[in-house]
Amino acid sequence: MQTTISKKPATLTLWRRWNWLLWIAIVAVIYTWAITGLHFTGLQESAASVSRSIVHGLVQPDWPYVYNGSGEDLVSLILQTLAIAFLGTIISSLISVPFAFWAARGGKEWLHVRSGSGKVVLTLIRTFPEIVLAIMFIKAVGPGSYAGVLAVSIHSIGMLGKLFSEAIENMDRGADEAITSAGGNSAQIFMLATLPTIMPEFISYTLYRFEIAVRSASILGMVGAGGIGTPMIFAIQTRNWPRVGIILLGIVLMVLLIDTLSEQLRKRLI
Template sequence: MIGWSFTGMPLLQIKDNAVEVAGAMFSGLIHPDWGYVWTGDGEDLVSTLLQTIAIAFIGTFISAIISLPFAFWAANTKHKNWLVSRSGKIILTAIRTFPEIVLALMFIKAVGPGAFAGVLAVGVHSVGMLAKLFSEAIENMDGGAGESVTAAGGNRLDVTMLASFPQLLPEFVSNTLYRFELAIRSASILGIIGAGGIGTPLIFAISARAWNRVGIILLGIILMVTLVDYVSGAIRKRLV
């Protein structure tokens, strides 16, 4: 079976100008276009990186709010019929089935190219993942605190506000921050198909073989992702 699968692979073919093209790429990457960092026209590196962060942040923020009712729907607790929670889990699985790039293509057709399509793609896809993580946090929640509030004469609202919410809030915020880290990477790619962010100038630079422009964009993406991961990780360590 493995040998048969290799028979469908084309033979390695290297173009005559491969060495020249590789040299141009390498030269451009190690000599980035520093003049592109800031031009003031809104199309420079700093502006598009900020747009990428905004797409990821707004999409994650919206999805975190929408995910809450889905999480309680899908959570399998002792006070709920398992069919109800199972139906919620099926819905969340169906949402996660669609990759963000597919959602972005669909939203581009619906609302046009730009950052708004990227926000919708990140937001919808994040609902499936965040709601799943939120529901697991609800299922693993310690019920002792809620029983204590009930024994003291508290009603269901008191149990939610005094026992459940304080336990779940750190988990919810931590999972949302983790999802934001992933959304940054996704938003960096969605621009390649027209959904705004740093991906748009990146694909233009690659198409024009402006390797020095590609180099500075890649450096910017690396710096942005590293900084967001560091800040988000530091906050999550304080919460958990």
Template sequence: MTLDSANQLKKVWQRWQWILWMIVIAIIYIWAIGGIKFSGLQDSAGSVSKSILSGLVSPEWSYVYDGSGEDLISLIFQTLAIAFLGTFISAIISVPFAFWAARSIKERFFLRSGSGKVVLTLIRTFPEIVLAIMFIKAVGPGSYAGVLAVSIHSIGMLGKLFSEAIENMDRGAEEAINSVGGNAAQVFMLATLPIITPEFVSYTLYRFEIAVRSAAILGMVGAGGIGTPMIFAIQTRNWPRVGIILLGIIIMVLVIDTISEQMRKRLV
């Protein structure tokens, strides 16, 4: 094969390769859809949908606050507390894991960082809801199980993000301090720590946003928070209460996302 023919084949491939990818994607979609068994809609689907819609349109406003500690506002604060405490604990524990998993320029075979990455992968393999069920069996139902589930899963996520921040940081300040005879402690305190701290805080805030959503769901398996009364309301078909709980979750998530976004913009 001559050089000209090879270049022509390369140009043809670059021009028409998108067709091959479209065919591959189509085959994957057909295979995935073919594995789904569509059982159709039940006869009661229409009436149930109307009941759910009417409950969402006319929520139970009296549930917002009644002073019992089991009202919407009290349980939303409990959900926020679970997310905050779980994220705070995981952010502290994730730091040594991050330095363990971060690749160093001087490291030749990446045995240390590779083992750290494997550990972080194993930690975040278990979904939070599975961890919550496991901790409920260990410590009983309630907020404590929710905090443990959020914190353990967040260690795997934050550890990965922190380690990538360490690997991609600008090494110029470290080299400057080393060039004037600074020791390892001075390099860490004067160069490494000031550079990575804003990114660590930014990732922690982002993880807190996700933890708020997770904490709202974990209550459905008994791990405390707003999810517990929501699953009870769904089981008893109390759609007005489901409506006010969903409205409260939406407002909570929007407020947290807005505040966190503004804080992250100032940090990074």
């Protein structure tokens, strides 16, 4: 009995051995194209003095601005920023649920068309950055917190809808099959199996989105959408660096606190 051992072509072996050189060349071309596309203008003559003023303001912040009872102080505006992020996240989390079931891919082939259209809609919603949405809503409803809530809500629908749909697609179907085999109907399957399975992930994603919304709400005020961003842009324009320093310190502490609490809650849920 004669055994024939087929040898792989030499060209295929060489390709597998040296194909990493091709990827290095591609990455090098992309980096070269990106760097040559930038135009570095250098530093201005006043860069050193401005930098010293910024550092001095950050080191010696405007402590009386923390709270003065006027409603325009740091504490009041941080609470307003949290309210914008919280309300926008809650609204978007509720609206995202039907979008998630629309975009989630099911087992049947015809459902892929339905889920594909849902994914396209969610992608279109995510296309518009929050700051662009804020500018659009400011023109529609006027400047203030209302425009900020609308901007955070609309953008969060696209993000949460995508995350929720992926959670539905990757959920464990064992409980669904058990209730189906016991003669349960669609409503019982949803209430007793699907909803308890996906709810922890939904809440976890909502908390994570709230963290991002807090950061976004801090920036939206720069275009007039309420929150702590409005006095910060005014302080930067007037070069009131002590005021900028205390606002940045407040934002950092707010984000750290929200991140810590959200992380602890997510650990308990999952």
